Amino acid sequence: MRILDKFGFAAIAVFLLLAVWQLAVLVGDYEASLLPAPADVGGAIAELLQSGALWTHLRVSLLRFAAGYVAAALAGVGLGLLFSRVPWLWRIADPLVQVIRPVSPIAWSPFIVLWFGIGNAPAIVIIFLAGFFPVLLSTVAGVRGVDPIYLKVAGNFGIAGHALLTRIILPAAFPSITAGMRIAIGTAWIFLVSGEMVGSQSGLGYLIVDSRNTIRLDLVMAGIVFIGLCGLALDRAVLLFERRVRRRWGASG
Amino acid sequence: MRILDKFGFAAIAVFLLLAVWQLAVLVGDYEASLLPAPADVGGAIAELLQSGALWTHLRVSLLRFAAGYVAAALAGVGLGLLFSRVPWLWRIADPLVQVIRPVSPIAWSPFIVLWFGIGNAPAIVIIFLAGFFPVLLSTVAGVRGVDPIYLKVAGNFGIAGHALLTRIILPAAFPSITAGMRIAIGTAWIFLVSGEMVGSQSGLGYLIVDSRNTIRLDLVMAGIVFIGLCGLALDRAVLLFERRVRRRWGASG
Amino acid sequence: AGAGIGSDDSGEAKRTIKLGYLPITHAAPLYIEEEMSKEGFDSFDLELVKFGSWPDLMDALNTGNIDGASVLIELAMRAKEQGIDLKAVALGHKDGNVVVVDPSVNSPSDLKGKPFAIPHKYSTHNILLYQMLKEAGMAYEDVQVIELPPPEMPAALAERRIAGYVVAEPFGAKAVAIGKGKVLLQSHELWPDSVDCALVLRGELIDGEREIAQELVDQYLAAGARAEHKSEESKSILKNYMDVDDEVLDLSLQWIKYDELKLEREAYDMLREYLIEMGLSPNPPSFEAFVDNSLIEQADEG
Amino acid sequence: MDATGRKSTVAHKTLLEGSGLWKTYSGNEGAEPVLSNVSLQVERGEFVSLVGPSGCGKSTLLHVLGGFARPDRGEVRLGGAPLAGPASRAVMLFQEYGLLPWRSALGNVELGLEPLGMSVSDRRERARYYLQLVQLDDKRALLPHQLSGGMKQRVALARALAVRPELLLMDEPFAALDTFTRYHLQDQLLELQRKEALTVVLVTHDIDEAVYLSDRVLLMEGGPGRIHTELAIALAKPRDRGQRDFQAYRKRILEAFRLTGNGPEEEFTI
Amino acid sequence: MDATGRKSTVAHKTLLEGSGLWKTYSGNEGAEPVLSNVSLQVERGEFVSLVGPSGCGKSTLLHVLGGFARPDRGEVRLGGAPLAGPASRAVMLFQEYGLLPWRSALGNVELGLEPLGMSVSDRRERARYYLQLVQLDDKRALLPHQLSGGMKQRVALARALAVRPELLLMDEPFAALDTFTRYHLQDQLLELQRKEALTVVLVTHDIDEAVYLSDRVLLMEGGPGRIHTELAIALAKPRDRGQRDFQAYRKRILEAFRLTGNGPEEEFTI
C-alpha cells in the first residue's frame, strides 16, 4: 500500500516529465536529431539494453564512482572531524578549501592528466574532488553545530578522545554529515561525465560524450536518463543508510 | 589585531600552497609548459593585469554569475518553501529533482544550445542549474527541520500564510538555507567554466578553456587562481550576509 | 552582432555572418578573412566565434546559432547524415597532420599494444591512424585507441601515458617543440591531399543568401592564398587567434598547405570509402548531397 | 454524563469540552493508551487544574485540548464548535516554553500581537506591560539563550497573557520559579482571570498551587491515563494558604493519590 | 575567611572550594556581574543548597563550580587541587537535562559508565538499577523525545547517580516532578548520600526541599549575584516536614528573602 503510494507519485512525476518533453518536441518543431522525442529515446534505450552495451558502461561507471565517492566520503568525514577539533588547522585549511573548491575539474584536467594519466585514474580523481568538498564542509559545519550541552555532559563523564568522537560528536553531527553525503552523491555524479572525458573508452559519461560527438542525441538522452536514475537510486540508498543508522541508534543504547 | 590574525592564517595557507606547488615542480621535473612554476603563473597574472584582459573577463564572468546565481537562489528558496509546505507537490517534484540534478551540464549542453543559443544565455542557464538544486534541497530540508514547537506556537497565535513564512519558517530555516546558498556558490562557480565553453568569447571560464586549447597552462593556472579567489570572496560575502541578518534579528524584535 | 535593427541612416545595415572555429592552425584562412573583413566586405560583416571543443561547435552549428564553421569534415558529414542541412563549400587546408610519437618509437609496429590517442572517432586523424597501421600490415585493433581532448595529448605523451597521437595542429608541434615527441609520419606520406577540415555552411545561407555566400567564399580563397605565404604578417594575424610560441607555430606551418582549397570528388569519395570500411558510418552522404563546389568554381572563374 | 460523573450544563456556559478522548503513541511499547476515554468540561471563567504523577498523560491531554494533537477517538469542542486545530482563542503555554531563539524577549512577547493589526507603538506598549508583569522589562533586549530557566518561563507566560485569550492552557508554568516569583505570578494570574473572565486549564505537580488557584482539581493517574477523581474547591478567593480548610483540601488530594497506589509509605504533613 | 564568613577548616575535609568568584556575561546590557565575589566551601559528605530568586545566578555559579564555565576572576578547587575543567568526580545535573536524543533512556544512563571499563552486562545491570530507582525501568527503551518532562529529568538523575560521583551538582533536579515522585527521589538521594558519602550542591527554588535535604542553605540574591546569608540546618535526618523546628527554618529563610526586598507584600504561612 505505502509502496504503491510512493511509486504512484513517482509515476505522476515521470508522466509529467514525458508529457512536457513530448510537448516541447511537438511545439518546438525541431529537427528530430536535435531534440529526440521520448519514443526515439525509448528506442535508443532498448538498443543499449539489448546490445548489452549499457551494462558494461553502467558497471564501469559505478565502479569508478564507488572508488571516488567512498574515498571522498572517508577523507571528507575524517579530515572534517580533524579540522573541526583542531581550530588552528582549520583556520589554515579553510581558505585553501574555499579557493580550490570552486575550480572546475575541466580546468584541472591538464594537470590531472599530467599526474594521473588517462583512463580510470582521472575519472576517479575527478569524482573524488567533486565529492570531497561537500562532505568535508558539512562535516565541519555539523561538528561545530553540535549542541554544547552534549559536549559538557561528555566532558563531565570523562568521555574524551576516540569515545567522544564516536559516541557524541559523530551521532550528533550525523544528520549534517549525511546531508553532505547526499549532496556529494549528486555533485560527484555530475562530474562523472567530465571525469570520463579524459581518455576513458567506457562508462556512462563516455557514452554521453561519444554520442554527442557522433551527434546521436537520442543516445545522449538515454545516457542522461540512466545517469539520472542511478543518481536517484544512490540518493535513496544514502537516505536508507541514514535511516537505518538512526534506527539502530534509537533501538540499541 | 583580529584582522591581522585572520590574514596571518590565510598567509600561512597561501605560503604552504605555494611551497607544495614549487616542490612539485622541482621534484616532478616536468616540462615547464606542462606544469608552470608559481613564478611563471605570477608572470601570467601580471600580464593579464597589465593588458586589462583580466578585468574584462572578470567583469563578464561576475555579471553572468550574478544573473544565474541570484535567479537560482530566488527560485530555489521560493520553490523550496512551496514544496516543503505542500507535501504532495514535493512527492511529485522530489524524484524529478533527484533525477535531473546529477546530470552534468556537459550532457545537457546540446539541448541548452538548442534552446538558449550561444554566448551569455547558456552560461547563465548552466550557472542557474548548478546553483538551483543545492538551494532548493537545503531549503526543503531546512523547512522540514524546523522544530515543531515553533509551528505549534505560531498556529496557536493565529500566525499563518505569509506571516508564518516570513516570521517563523524563514528565520528558523535560515541557517540551513544559507548553508545551501554557500554550497551553491561553490557549485555554481565550478560550472562557470562549463558555462563559458558554449560559444562565449570572454569570461574567466573562456580564458581557461582557450588557454588550455592553446596549451598556455600558465594562463590556465592564472585563471584557476582568479576563479578560486573569487569563489573565496563570494563565499565570505554570503557568510557576512548571514551574520548580519542574524545579528539584526537578534537586536530587533 | 544583432546590429540589424535601428541602424544608422546610411541605409540597411549589413548582415553579420558568424563562423565557428577552434583555435588551431588549420583554421588559418578564416583568421585572415576576418582580418580582411575589417576593411569592409560588400555584402556582410564577418564575426568569428571561438569554441572550446568540436562538440560545442557542432551544437552551435547544428542549431543554427552560427552560419558556418571550419570544422572536421567527418563531423559535418555525420550531422548531414542526421538530417542537418549543411554543405561543405571549401577545404580548410591540405595536409598538415602529423603522427607524433614517443622518441623510443621508430616504426608503426613499435606501437603494437600501446595506447595511441586520436581526438575523435569521426576524424581524419582516425583514418590516418587506420591507414598507417594498414600500410604497416597491422590491424586497427593492434593499438589501443584512445579518444582524448587534443590539449591533453602533449602532456599525456610527455608523461608516457600514450605512445603517440595524431591530431590537428599545433598540438603535434607542441610535443616536438618541447622535445617529448618526434614526427613519425606526415599525413601526405600516408594519404596525399588528405581531406581534413572544411569550410561548412548552413543550407539556408547558400540557398537563401547566395550573394553573401559567394563573397564569403571569394574572400576565403583570397585569405587562403595569403595564408599560404606564411609571411610574418600572416603569422602575426594567426597569433591573435591562437596564443602559441613562434617555434610551435613555425613547425606546424611547415606541414600544412592553404592553396587549392577545392574539395575534389576523388578525395571525398576516398574519405567516404574509408568511413564505410572502418565501420564508422554505414552510409555517409554522397558527394552530390554534401559538397557544393558551385561557389568555389564561380570564384575561380571570377 | 461523562466519565468524571458530571452532568452536562447549559451549552453556552461550557467553554471547553472533551468527550471520550483516546490517545496512543505508536512506538510506545505495548502501546498502552496514554489517554483512555478521558472526558471533561470547563465552564467559562473557571480555573481547572490537572494534577497527577509524572508521565500520566497531563501534557498529552493538554495538547489534545488545545488542538495540537489529534485524539485517536473522541472529540474536543471549544465554545460549542468542534476544534479543528490550534486557535488564538485558546493559548497554550508549553512545558518547553517554545520561545523563538532568534527573537529577543520583547520580540517573543510581541509575536502573538502581530497578527492583531495593532500599531507598532501599541504593540510594543502592550508587550512591555506584560513583561513588567513578569518582572522582566529590564531583560527585554536579551535573546532566550541569554536568559535563565525561570526567565524563559516568564517570557513565555507574558507572551501567552499578552494576547488576552479566552482560554489559557498552562503546562507547569511556574515549575522553574522561586517561591516569591511564583506567588507573585499566581496572584497576578488570578487577578487577570477575574478582570478578563479568563478560563484556565493548568497542569501542575504542585498540590499547593492547585488548591490555591483552582475552582476544580482533576486528579489523573497513568497506565492507562484517565481522570479518576474530581474535586471542587469551594473556598473564596483570594485564599490563605495557612487556613484550615485549605490544608484539608490538600490532604484530600494527597489521600486520593495514595488510594491509587502512587504514594510512598511515609507520612505527609505539609 | 571568605565572603560567607565561615572559617576555613582543615584542607582535606574540604572537598569543594570557590574563592572570590566573579563572572560577567558579555552582551548583557550594562554588563552587571552575574557573580560578584562569591566564595563558598563545601565539606566532604555535606549537603549544601543554593536558594535564590529566578535569574540571580544560581545556575551560573553551579556551572563555574563544576568547571563548565570559567570565572572571570577567582578560583575553584576540588579536593585541594585547582579545577581545570569538568571531571567525572563531580557530576552535574543540568537544568536542560542534556540527554542525548539518539540514545534510549537506558543508553543515556549507560553513557557515563562506558569510560569505566565495565563489562557490558555489569554496565547494563548498573544502569537498570538506577533506572529502577527513578521508576523508569519500563521506559528504558524509549528515546528522550518519547518521554514526558518529568521522565527526562529522572533519566538525567539516574545517569548522574549511576557513575557514583564524589560530588553531585544539581540544578533544580526535581522541578518538573509531582509531589510523590519528588518525595521518593529526595529520600533516595539522602539514602545514597549517606551510604556513599556523597557530597551534594543543590540549586532549588523550593525552600521546603532545601530545608528537608540540606546541612547548610546558602541564600543568593541577584544584581549583582552574591551569597548574602548562610544557614546551617541543625536537624537530624530523616526529617519530618511537619515538625516545628522544620517550620522555623523555613520561616527564617522566607524572612531572609523578605529582608533583601524580594518578597511580595502578603503574608506567607506555608
Ligand SMILES: Nc1ncnc2c1ncn2[C@@H]1O[C@H](COP(=O)(O)OP(=O)(O)OP(=O)(O)O)[C@@H](O)[C@H]1O
Ligand atoms: N549566555 C548568557 N549570556 C548572557 N547572559 C546570560 C547568559 N546566561 C545567563 N545570563 C544571565 O545571567 C543571569 C543569571 O542567570 P542564571 O541562569 O545563573 O540564573 P538562575 O539563578 O539559575 O535563574 P533560574 O532560577 O531562573 O534558573 C541572568 O540575568 C541571565 O539573564
Ligand SMILES: Nc1ncnc2c1ncn2[C@@H]1O[C@H](COP(=O)(O)OP(=O)(O)OP(=O)(O)O)[C@@H](O)[C@H]1O
Ligand atoms: N512522542 C511520544 N512518543 C511516544 N510516547 C510518548 C510521546 N510523548 C509522550 N509519550 C509517553 O506518553 C506518556 C505521557 O506523557 P506526558 O508528556 O503526557 O506526561 P505528563 O503527565 O505530562 O508527565 P510530566 O509531569 O512528567 O510532564 C509517557 O509515558 C510518555 O512516555
Ligand SMILES: [Mg+2]
Ligand atoms: Mg508534561
Ligand SMILES: [Mg+2]
Ligand atoms: Mg537556573
